[in-house]
Amino acid sequence: MSQPEYQTIAQAADVPTNGSKLVVVDGRELLICSSRDEIHVVENKCSHQDQPLDGGRVRNGYIFCPVHGMRFKLATGEAIGQLTRVPLCVFDSRIVGGEVQVRLEAPAS
């Protein structure tokens, strides 16, 4: 099966530094996070209890879940804390011409 194409989901300038921007793509909520001059795109769903990560603090390459405070590494989704070891869903993303582009995996069949 071929790889899905990258698609533009936002302008990089619209993502606040040390912050995040929520977008909905194909019915999925994606959280674009900006930290350390890098952009990462994760699913807006905490791997602990599936709560939204939107509004969580973004610092030094991590996002903190606003519900119970778990910390996740934005680059890999790695969970840091006692509540879960399940990583966040992180999407392959890139910046092209000031646009944030993401490659969503094909729907599970």
Ligand code: FES
């Ligand atoms: S729902 Fe995110 S840490 Fe519990």
